[in-house]
Amino acid sequence: MSRPPSRADDWRDLNRANWDERTRIHLSPSSDYDLAPLRAGRGRLNAIEEAELGPVDGLNVLHLQCHFGADTLTLAQRGATVVGLDFSAPAIEAARGLADELGLADRARFVLADLYDAPAAIAGPAAFDLVYVTWGAVCWLPDIARWAAIVAHFLKPGGRFYFAEAHPAAWMHDDDAAGPDGRPGWFVPYLGRTPHHLPDPRDYADPEARLANADKIEWLHPLSDIVNGLIGAGLRLDWLREHAQLPWRMFRILERRDDGDWQWPDRPWLPLAVSLQATRPAA
Ligand SMILES: C[S@@+](CC[C@H](N)C(=O)[O-])C[C@H]1O[C@@H](n2cnc3c(N)ncnc32)[C@H](O)[C@@H]1O
Numbered sequence: 001m002s003r004p005p006s007r008a009d010d011w012r013d014l015n016r017a018n019w020d021e022r023t024r025i026h027l028s029p030s031s032d033y034d035l036a037p038l039r040a041g042r043g044r045l046n047a048i049e050e051a052e053l054g055p056v057d058g059l060n061v062l063h064l065q066c067h068f069g070a071d072t073l074t075l076a077q078r079g080a081t082v083v084g085l086d087f088s089a090p091a092i093e094a095a096r097g098l099a100d101e102l103g104l105a106d107r108a109r110f111v112l113a114d115l116y117d118a119p120a121a122i123a124g125p126a127a128f129d130l131v132y133v134t135w136g137a138v139c140w141l142p143d144i145a146r147w148a149a150i151v152a153h154f155l156k157p158g159g160r161f162y163f164a165e166a167h168p169a170a171w172m173h174d175d176d177a178a179g180p181d182g183r184p185g186w187f188v189p190y191l192g193r194t195p196h197h198l199p200d201p202r203d204y205a206d207p208e209a210r211l212a213n214a215d216k217i218e219w220l221h222p223l224s225d226i227v228n229g230l231i232g233a234g235l236r237l238d239w240l241r242e243h244a245q246l247p248w249r250m251f252r253i254l255e256r257r258d259d260g261d262w263q264w265p266d267r268p269w270l271p272l273a274v275s276l277q278a279t280r281p282a283a
Helices: 007-026 047-052 070-077 089-101 115-121 144-154 223-232
Strands: 060-064 081-086 108-112 128-134 155-166 236-243 273-279
Touching (some): 047 155, 047 273, 070 089, 070 108, 070 128, 081 089, 081 115, 089 108, 128 144, 223 236
Parallel strands (some): 060 128, 081 108, 128 155
Antiparallel strands (some): 155 273, 236 273
C-alpha cells in the first residue's frame, strides 16, 4: 500500500540538495573557508586536531564526509595517501580540481558516494591505517551503529580511527531557543533518537547566505551511542576528550579564541566538542 513519503524518508535527497548548495557557498570568496594556507602548501587543521592527530606521513588515510577536500588535501600535503568520500557532486568535483591544482592528484583520490555505500565504492576491507571523520559529519547519518561498522571495515588491524565533532550536548541547543541572557536554549532532546526535520536557511560559514534548499533532516546521536557503536564494531577506545571550544560559531554568544576556535564568553558551561581515538586491535 502506498503512503505519502514522510520527510524522514527523504533524508538523503533533502540533505544532498542542502549540501550541494552549501558547497557552492563555501567555495565563494565571502565564506569563512580560507584556502590560502592550503594553496601555499601549508594547510592547517583545526586547533584540536593539530594538538591530537599526530604525524600522518606515509599513512593510507580514509576521510569520510570530506566536503570539498580541504582537510583531506592538508593530510596529503603532510605525506599521507588519501581517499576522500562525500555524497555531494559539487564537493567532489571541487576536491578533484583542488588536488590537480595543488599537484596532489597522485596521492589524493575523491569518491562520490553515500556514506552507507562506502564499502561498495572503495576497495577494502582493512585498507587504511587511519580513518578520519571530523566536524559536522554524524548528525547527517540515521544509523550510527552501521556507520561505526563501516569505519571498522576499512581499518587495518592496528589502524586507528580519529574523530572530532561538535558535542551532542551542544547540538541539543540552539540560538532560536535562547533565553534573555542570550544563552542558547534547549532545542532537541538529547535522548530522542528520532530524525529532526530542521528547515534552516542559514549557513555556518557565511552569515549573509540564505539557502534555497533549507530543508534538511538531522539526528542527534548521544555520545554513548557513538562510543558503544565503535566498541560494538570491534574497535578499542584509546581516549576520549570533551572540549570547551569548537571550530565554528555554533551560538551567537561564543567568542573567538586566539587559535581561531570559538568558546563560551565566561566559563565552559557545556562541552562544545568531543574527540576520540579508537584502534582496531591487531589480529
Ligand atoms: C560539515 S561537512 C564536513 C566537513 C569536513 N569535516 C571537512 O573536511 O570540511 C559535512 C559533509 O558531509 C557530507 N554528507 C552528509 N551526508 C552524507 C552522506 N549520507 N554520505 C556522504 N556524505 C555526506 C556533506 O556533503 C558534507 O560535505
